[in-house]
Amino acid sequence: MIRLIRLTSGEEIICEAKETTGGYNCTDISLIMPTEKGVGLMDWMPYSQIPEKGVFIGDAVIFLVTEPVEGFLQQYKSLHSKIITPKQGLIT
Numbered sequence: 001m002i003r004l005i006r007l008t009s010g011e012e013i014i015c016e017a018k019e020t021t022g023g024y025n026c027t028d029i030s031l032i033m034p035t036e037k038g039v040g041l042m043d044w045m046p047y048s049q050i051p052e053k054g055v056f057i058g059d060a061v062i063f064l065v066t067e068p069v070e071g072f073l074q075q076y077k078s079l080h081s082k083i084i085t086p087k088q089g090l091i092t
Contacts, residue, residue: 001016001018002015002076002077003065004065004066005026005065006063008060009061011031012032013044014029014030014072016028016080018054023058024062025054025056026054026056026057027050029044030080031044039072041075041076
């Protein structure tokens, strides 16, 4: 399930999260950042190679876990979609 997670460090992430004993296994992680137009998403730890199996985030560093609002959920899904859709245009 896609969840918003606020870490005790103050970072807020959105990810595909599976609850496990002692925390969450997270994949497709994006960092939530404030922008001039509201909030945006950027790669979390872009300098690392986060494995496909995910990253375990323990309960000790999790402050809050919640569900994203629909508009933000759609933004996240479009960013992490495995399906590439062409730009719409006229068929000639």
